[in-house]
Amino acid sequence: MNAAEIALVVVAGLLLIAVVLVTAARRLDRLHRRENSSRATLEVQLVHRAEAAIALAESGLLDPAGAIVVADAGWRAAFGAERLVGEDDHSATGPSHAAGSARGLAESELSRALRTALGTPEDQGPLAATPDGAAHLRTLAHHVYRVQLARRFHNDAVVQIRHVRRTWAVRLFRLAGRAPMPRPFEMDDEVDVLDPGPDATPLG
Amino acid sequence: MKVGLVSPYSFDAPGGVQFHIRDLAERLIDLGHPTSVLAPAEDDTELPAYVESVGGAVPVRYNGSVARLAFGPVVAARASRWLSAGEFDVVHIHEPFAPSVGLISLRLADVPVVATFHSAQERSRAMQLAYPLVRPGLERISARIAVSEDARRTVVEHLGGDAVIIPNGVNTRTFAEAPVQPAWQGTAQAPTIAFLGRLDEPRKGLPVLLGAVAAVRARYPGARFLVAGRGHLEAATRGLGDHADAVEGLGGISDAEKASLLASADVYVAPQTGGESFGIVLVEAMSAGTTVVASDLNAFRRVLDDGGSGFLFSTGDSASLAQTICRALDEPTESRARRAHARSAVVRFDWDEVAARILDVYAMVTPAPGPVSALRPLLGRLFSRGEP
Numbered sequence: 001m002n003a004a005e006i007a008l009v010v011v012a013g014l015l016l017i018a019v020v021l022v023t024a025a026r027r028l029d030r031l032h033r034r035e036n037s038s039r040a041t042l043e044v045q046l047v048h049r050a051e052a053a054i055a056l057a058e059s060g061l062l063d064p065a066g067a068i069v070v071a072d073a074g075w076r077a078a079f080g081a082e083r084l085v086g087e088d089d090h091s092a093t094g095p096s097h098a099a100g101s102a103r104g105l106a107e108s109e110l111s112r113a114l115r116t117a118l119g120t121p122e123d124q125g126p127l128a129a130t131p132d133g134a135a136h137l138r139t140l141a142h143h144v145y146r147v148q149l150a151r152r153f154h155n156d157a158v159v160q161i162r163h164v165r166r167t168w169a170v171r172l173f174r175l176a177g178r179a180p181m182p183r184p185f186e187m188d189d190e191v192d193v194l195d196p197g198p199d200a201t202p203l204g
Numbered sequence: 205m206k207v208g209l210v211s212p213y214s215f216d217a218p219g220g221v222q223f224h225i226r227d228l229a230e231r232l233i234d235l236g237h238p239t240s241v242l243a244p245a246e247d248d249t250e251l252p253a254y255v256e257s258v259g260g261a262v263p264v265r266y267n268g269s270v271a272r273l274a275f276g277p278v279v280a281a282r283a284s285r286w287l288s289a290g291e292f293d294v295v296h297i298h299e300p301f302a303p304s305v306g307l308i309s310l311r312l313a314d315v316p317v318v319a320t321f322h323s324a325q326e327r328s329r330a331m332q333l334a335y336p337l338v339r340p341g342l343e344r345i346s347a348r349i350a351v352s353e354d355a356r357r358t359v360v361e362h363l364g365g366d367a368v369i370i371p372n373g374v375n376t377r378t379f380a381e382a383p384v385q386p387a388w389q390g391t392a393q394a395p396t397i398a399f400l401g402r403l404d405e406p407r408k409g410l411p412v413l414l415g416a417v418a419a420v421r422a423r424y425p426g427a428r429f430l431v432a433g434r435g436h437l438e439a440a441t442r443g444l445g446d447h448a449d450a451v452e453g454l455g456g457i458s459d460a461e462k463a464s465l466l467a468s469a470d471v472y473v474a475p476q477t478g479g480e481s482f483g484i485v486l487v488e489a490m491s492a493g494t495t496v497v498a499s500d501l502n503a504f505r506r507v508l509d510d511g512g513s514g515f516l517f518s519t520g521d522s523a524s525l526a527q528t529i530c531r532a533l534d535e536p537t538e539s540r541a542r543r544a545h546a547r548s549a550v551v552r553f554d555w556d557e558v559a560a561r562i563l564d565v566y567a568m569v570t571p572a573p574g575p576v577s578a579l580r581p582l583l584g585r586l587f588s589r590g591e592p
Contacts, residue, residue, distance in 0.1 A: 027340050034346055037316075041568055149368055149568045153347045156365035160343050163364065 024167070025175045031161045035182050038154040042185060043084040045150040046107060049143040050078035053114055056136045061127055066117030073106075073113035081106040084185070100183055108188035114140075121194040134196040141193040148189050155184040205566060207232055208292040210283075211243035212304035214261035214272035215251060220484060221298055221322050224351075224372050229254050231373070231559040242286050244274035244305060258282045258305050266302065273304035283309045294318055294566045300342065301362075303334075310341045316569040319345040321367060322482075324354035335362070346569040349562070352482045352503055368565065372484050373558035376550050379491035382463035390470045394426030395533050398469035398494070400462065400485055401476075403435025403453075409475030409499065414440060415522030416529065417447045423530050432457045432465060466492035471532055474498035477520050483507045487553045490514070490546035495532050495539045497525070513546035 056062065057071035081103040118124055127133035165176055211225045225241055232239040233254065240254055244261035251257060258279045261272035283305055287295070296318045297306040310317060319342075348367035350356035359367040390396035397420070401408035410431070420427050429451045431437060437453035444451065457465065466472055472489040474496065480503045487507060489496050496514030498504040508514045517528040532539050551557060 027343065031343055034344075037571060038346065038569075045568070146564060146568065149347070149565060152366050152368055153568055156348065157346070159365045164343075 021169060021173055021175065024164075024169050028161070028164055028170060028175055031157065031164060032176075032179055032182075035154070035157040035161055038150070038157045039182075039185075040085050042147075042150040042154045045143065045147045046084075046103075047078055049140075049147045050074040050107075050110060052136075052140045052143045053110060054078075056140055057117075059132060059136055061130070061133050061136065062117055066113075069113045070110075070117045073110040077103075077106040077110040100185060104185060104187040111188045111191050114191045114193075118191070118193065121192050124194040128194050128196040137193055138196055140191075141195040144189070144191045144193055151185055151187065151189060158182045158184045205237045205293045205563075205570065206291060207237050207239045207566065208287065208290050208295040209239060209241045210295065210297045210306045210309045211241060212271075212273060212297075212299050212302035212306040213244070214274070215243045215245040215255060215257075216249050216261070217272060220372070220482075224322070225298055226252070227373055227375065227555060228559065228562065231555050232563075235559065235563070237563075240286070240290050240292075242283060242305060242309065244272065244279075256282075256286050258286075261304075264303070271302065271304075273302060275304060275308065279305055280308050280312070284312050287312055287314075293570050296320065296562075296566075297345075298322065300345065301338075307338060307341060310344055313344065316346045317344050318347045318349065318565055318569060320349040320351065320370075321355045321359050322351050322372075324352070324358050347565050349565060353506060354503055355482075370558060370561045370565070371553050372482055372487075373555035374484060374487045374491060374550070374553045376487070376491035376554045379463050379466060379488050380493065380547075382460070382467040382492055385461075385464045385468045388430055388465055388468035390428065391426075393424070394428060395424055395470040396428045396430055396468070397471045397473055397529060398430045398465050399432065399473050399475070400465070401433045403431065403433050403437055403440060405435075407477055407479050408433070409477050409520075410440060412475040412477065412499075412520055412522050412525060413473055414444060414451070416526035417444055417450060419523065419526030420529050421447055421450060424533060428452060430454055430465065430469060432462070463488070463492060466494050469494050471495045471497055471529055473525070473529065474504060475520075475525060476501065476504075480504065486514070487550055490543075491550045493543055493547065495543055496546065497528050497532055499525075509545070509549055512542065513549050514542055 051074075053074040054071050057067040057074065060067070062070065084100065084103060118127075124137060128137055161182055164170060165181065170176060209225050209229055211222055213219055213221050215222055222243070225243070229239045229241050240256055242256050242258060244259065245251055245255070245257040246260045247257070249257075258274050259282065261274040263270050264273045266273065287309065292315055294316050295309065295313045297310055298320050299322050300306045300310055300319045301321070310319075342363060348359055348363075348365070349370050350359055350367040351370065351372050353369065356367045356369055359365075388396055388398070399410065399413050401410070403410050413429070417429060427450060431451055432454040434456045437451065441448040441451050454461075454465070466489045472494045474483065474486055474489075476483075476499055478501065480501055483498070483501075483503050486496055486498060486504060490513055496508065498508060498514060498516060499519035500516040501519055505511075505516065508516065510516075515528050515532050517524040
């Protein structure tokens with residue numbers, strides 16, 4: 001093998017590595033963009049849910065103690081804890097891990113408050129029998145379900161990013177740049193809300 | 205919202221996935237969402253206006269049965285043209301594991317992708333070989349839907365992460381309002397028992413039902429068994445002797461006849477021995493208001509609420525089936541209670557409910573309005589509360 005042949009092999013090898021790296025980087029970039037948008041969706045849905053909970057608490061249909069606890073938990077979830085999406089989305093820092101888990105705790109507390117205030121679906125029967133109550137329950141059921149969807153889709157994106165970022169090429173060549181390692185959004189999102197059916201028009 | 209649906213299986217031959225896509229497309233169009241379906245089909249197959257063909261499909265052995273799939277450069281070019289011409293807000297790909305136009309569209313789509321997983325699959329060698337090739341494509345899926353718990357388990361095992369369960373839709377009203385056919389109605393002494401499914405496919409369980417005929421006739425000598433589906437019945441009933449006359453073959457029947465059969469018969473039997481991920485025909489029978497007797501497969505157990513909406517017997521066991529049919533006929537009060545439960549339980553499988561849930565998923569993957577806009581009304585209300 002002469003010098004020219006060796007040079008050719010080396011160039012071909014380098015080209016191959018370059019293609020592999022560019023492909024991996026684009027794949028990772030696509031996943032990160034997906035994660036960004038699913039996180040934004042989750043943020044919006046969480047706020048909608050808190051809003052629906054506060055509206056129910058303000059309606060006067062719950063017992064006074066339950067109403068105060070739900071309104072307080074809703075307020076802390078929507079305003080007390082940090083946002084999942086920063087004001088300037090272009091910064092490389094993103095939300096800190098601590099903020100994500102604090103928000104998760106606040107949202108879980110809201111779920112628990114709602115569970116206690118509403119009781120089982122059977123307990124919600126009398127509330128669903130009033131037109132106002134039915135509309136509030138339907139709105140809440142809708143947003144509780146959408147939070148569950150948004151969180152699941154977001155966490156799927158996170159799992160896939162973490163999988164790709166564990167591969168050798170991404171780690172060795174730091175293809176992720178300064179993008180923070182995303183973490184699944186953990187919260188207790190189970191709230192049994194009696195959905196009174198399509199006859200009740202959702203609010204808003 | 206403009207929606208693009210992609211079917212991996214050919215519209216030349218009808219099947220569960222194709223029916224699901226057709227019904228979903230029609231429901232979305234009814235709700236005011238422009239919808240287009242991309243699917244393999246021969247040029248001479250008559251297609252609804254909203255279906256766009258990628259050309260003919262070739263029969264390929266896949267996941268244990270022969271499926272008609274489409275792939276190749278022509279298919280890829282047509283899929284690419286459909287995607288750019290459609291300007292979709294969301295592309296919804298069905299059964300993306302199937303090596304067909306779905307997998308191709310997944311690679312080409314630059315809008316959010318939703319995928320529905322229909323079948324339950326075992327971890328296979330072929331899947332493991334193909335997996336590194338398809339993984340980057342599957343990562344483009346923003347939201348995964350599984351039609352049943354078993355399909356969801358497949359997704360979790362193969363891909364990690366999770367999927368939301370949205371069952372297949374049924375037009376429950378079509379079955380609830382189906383006209384009764386007197387010839388298929390039974391009496392207290394001569395009840396009718398219906399079976400649907402291909403006769404020559406053992407998985408559908410016809411042999412299990414035929415094995416129960418003698419025992420049922422011992423208690424109800426006038427009982428009639430109405431067997432609907434393509435295949436040769438004579439060969440199957442030869443061993444029954446005198447009882448062969450009690451088994452009436454109806455041959456292949458139309459959708460309307462199927463609804464009437466389910467509305468008329470006293471008992472519908474689903475003796476499938478496996479391979480069922482959902483059991484849509486059970487939901488159809490429940491909507492039509494017949495008493496359902498089904499094998500205790502996991503999928504059927506779930507659809508029937510663990511027997512609350514019907515009767516379960518040990519899968520593949522003819523003696524157990526005969527006993528269960530007799531019990532359903534012996535206790536009309538109990539059967540009536542379970543039918544009533546079934547009628548209210550099918551609401552969650554109705555297309556109204558299913559389409560609304562699918563639209564919820566679309567809404568979650570299409571770009572959301574900024575969180576600030578959602579906060580405004582709440583902030584406004586909180587600050588205005590102190591004022592008189």
